[in-house]
Amino acid sequence: MTANKNKAKDILVVGEVRSRGIHGATLELTAKARELADVLQERVLTLLMYDSLDSDPSTLAGYGADTLLCARDERLGLFNQEIQSRIMETVIKRTNPRIVLAPASTSGRTIMPVVAARIRTGLTADCTGLEIDAETGELLQTRPAIGGNIMATIRTPKHRPQMATVRPKTFRVPAPDLARKAEVHFIDLPQEIFETRIEPLGLEISKDEDANIQDRDVIVAGGKGMKRPEHFEMLRELASLLEGGVGASRAAVDNRWITYPHQVGLSGKVVSPKVYVAVGISGSVQHLAGMQTSEFIVALNKDPEAPIFRVADLGLCGDLFDIVPRVIEALKNRKRGEA
Numbered sequence: 100m101t102a103n104k105n106k107a108k109d110i111l112v113v114g115e116v117r118s119r120g121i122h123g124a125t126l127e128l129t130a131k132a133r134e135l136a137d138v139l140q141e142r143v144l145t146l147l148m149y150d151s152l153d154s155d156p157s158t159l160a161g162y163g164a165d166t167l168l169c170a171r172d173e174r175l176g177l178f179n180q181e182i183q184s185r186i187m188e189t190v191i192k193r194t195n196p197r198i199v200l201a202p203a204s205t206s207g208r209t210i211m212p213v214v215a216a217r218i219r220t221g222l223t224a225d226c227t228g229l230e231i232d233a234e235t236g237e238l239l240q241t242r243p244a245i246g247g248n249i250m251a252t253i254r255t256p257k258h259r260p261q262m263a264t265v266r267p268k269t270f271r272v273p274a275p276d277l278a279r280k281a282e283v284h285f286i287d288l289p290q291e292i293f294e295t296r297i298e299p300l301g302l303e304i305s306k307d308e309d310a311n312i313q314d315r316d317v318i319v320a321g322g323k324g325m326k327r328p329e330h331f332e333m334l335r336e337l338a339s340l341l342e343g344g345v346g347a348s349r350a351a352v353d354n355r356w357i358t359y360p361h362q363v364g365l366s367g368k369v370v371s372p373k374v375y376v377a378v379g380i381s382g383s384v385q386h387l388a389g390m391q392t393s394e395f396i397v398a399l400n401k402d403p404e405a406p407i408f409r410v411a412d413l414g415l416c417g418d419l420f421d422i423v424p425r426v427i428e429a430l431k432n433r434k435r436g437e438a
């Protein structure tokens with residue numbers, strides 16, 4: 100069923116709850132939805148599906164939600180694609196939104212295509228930009244295409260809702276407006292929603308805690324210039340002195356010098372730390388797609404023509420095997436001095 104295009108209004112954000120907390124991607128998308136809804140002069144509805152929450156869902160009002168739709172049930176503790184997509188479908192049919200946004204996380208990437216196919220509308224995955232066309236009121240969904248070499252802007256002119264996933268950390272999360280208030284509705288969930296062929300067995304959190312780079316304020320990333328896996332040890336040491344995490348280019352990951360969860364870029368993670376240090380990374384468009392919203396970029400490369408220098412706030416041209424150990428030594432000396 101395609102929702103009635105003429106009557107469709109408001110923006111529905113599909114939020115995410117992890118380990119009983121509202122995930123940052125939900126704040127980010129709710130804030131972006133607020134910006135878009137202000138242009139349309141419509142409301143933002145944020146949907147949360149969970150079994151229990153440690154925080155108050157109404158905190159999302161501060162980021163721009165007008166209404167919180169809470170689907171709370173003990174059977175929602177573990178991600179189940181069948182159940183969550185049915186809840187989403189039910190909510191979409193009840194609220195007839197103009198736009199539906201979800202994070203391009205594993206769960207968002209799993210349920211959004213299912214729902215889009217069921218309600219017969221389009222979906223743009225992995226958007227890096229969203230705007231409202233002032234003339235038509237349509238959602239302009241921008242994402243890299245053709246291997247990241249061009250940015251394509253996609254519209255959904257004939258069907259509603261217009262659905263898009265957005266890679267976490269694409270947009271900055273603003274400070275919350277604590278004066279804003281939202282209505283909180285608990286959705287009644289008919290029993291049929293929970294009839295499923297899937298039995299989630301459990302949740303295993305990755306043991307590689309260092310791979311959780313998206314939450315880091317500082318990232319030190321290495322590329323093909325690192326030459327060998329053991330050379331990543333010095334980046335780990337540098338990152339640890341800066342209290343940051345270690346990232347990598349795809350070339351380093353493809354060479355198995357470091358694991359995929361550390362990859363930054365178009366086919367890896369999008370990160371937006373306060374400081375991003377690129378070491379021996381040339382700065383391909385696909386790598387830049389994952390880190391160019393970083394607040395301060397430091398590039399270290401021996402090639403003065405390397406494209407990474409075009410986005411760098413601070414460029415160091417030289418041999419990384421000479422410079423990185425000296426920086427480590429200087430930081431250690433400073434720490435010793437402070438102790």
Ligand SMILES: Cc1cc2nc3c(=O)[nH]c(=O)nc-3n(C[C@H](O)[C@H](O)[C@H](O)COP(=O)(O)OP(=O)(O)OC[C@H]3O[C@@H](n4cnc5c(N)ncnc54)[C@H](O)[C@@H]3O)c2cc1C
Pocket residue numbers: 246247321322323324325347348349350351362363364365366367368378379380381382383384385386389399400401402405417418419420
């Ligand atoms: C569809 C698609 C998706 C992709 N997704 C991603 C992605 O998610 N992330 C990603 O990173 N790439 C991605 N790529 C690959 C991308 O195109 C590049 O191939 C890759 O980013 C190159 O990695 P690099 O900069 O480490 O290597 P290179 O481009 O080989 O650069 C190595 C750099 O190290 C420098 N260097 C070498 N030795 C030293 C030294 N001793 N001291 C200082 N500098 C030195 C060199 O000057 C050079 O600039 C993708 C490609 C495609 C087609």
